[in-house]
Amino acid sequence: MGQLLGEFQCRLDEKGRVRLPSSLLRQLNDLGGYNLVINRSVDKCLMLYPKVVWDKIKVKVDKLNPYVKKNREFIRYFYRGATELSPDSSERILVPKALMEYAEIERDLVLFAYNNKIEVWSQANYDAWISDEKGDDFSDIGEEILGSLNDE
């Protein structure tokens, strides 16, 4: 049951802070609090996890044997950049510079929440992604997943 949902346009202020939209704050609160963990994700976006969600995933990753090369690489890949965050007294978070650079965020950004996690995109990259019409390519997956919905 995915608790987080929404797409939010935000902007860094002078000091590099992002205010979390109040709708998101309410959802986070329901999920267990404002504590967050952020890391690098794929496709040049960042992933923001409610601490509760992060901890669940982390437990599994930590079980992997790091002396196996492939596991080790996965572990690092998963953890890369991972940093704990919590909003300041005005519900703003300060994302580490290195991560901002990775995501190519300068001023405008998008918070894209679904299924217990929040993707963080630069507005530009997000727009490019959205406007890129790749709809047709999903016919097979779409069929498989959603096709069955019509049966019920």
Add this chain to the structure above:
Amino acid sequence: MGQLLGEFQCRLDEKGRVRLPSSLLRQLNDLGGYNLVINRSVDKCLMLYPKVVWDKIKVKVDKLNPYVKKNREFIRYFYRGATELSPDSSERILVPKALMEYAEIERDLVLFAYNNKIEVWSQANYDAWISDEKGDDFSDIGEEILGSLNDE
């Protein structure tokens, strides 16, 4: 419970010292103190252990029967370069030169903390590693670990 988390950009000062970021210090403190052990790890990075964590691992390694060749090799592998460290009165540590050379650290470095340990990388090697998009290779491990999350 893995208590350490975070990615920190650091730089050696004139005297070759690294200041431990205060966030990390707080975490170390919670874990049992500022005493550390560092050794050579794989992939040209160093591994920094809180003393408490090191001691636990050490116990296990020391139990290995050294008359088995493979064990013996692992033991050496594990101990190579191991040195005890503790920060000076300004919370800075001085990493042995030989280890710095091994990790190819000249000035800029990254502390990458996860699961109770801290990897120490040269900024250059770390960046190279980060930017290397190897996402697809993990579909199998990722599936196993992250796929199941959606069930709950």
Add this chain to the structure above:
DNA sequence: TAAAGAAGTGGGAAAATTTGGGAATTATTT
């Protein structure tokens, strides 16, 4: 459509963190 409340923005100022280096101390070399 005015008023009230909620949401979001901006920035001054205090607090905390980080950086840099002088000087004292200890260790090493010759």
Add this chain to the structure above:
DNA sequence: AAATAATTCCCAAATTTTCCCACTTCTTTA
């Protein structure tokens, strides 16, 4: 034993982060 190098202690300046308050904008309601 003197000279040199390495390590450590300590303080001060510079930077970053955080706290706090005020202002603007947006939304809702009467």
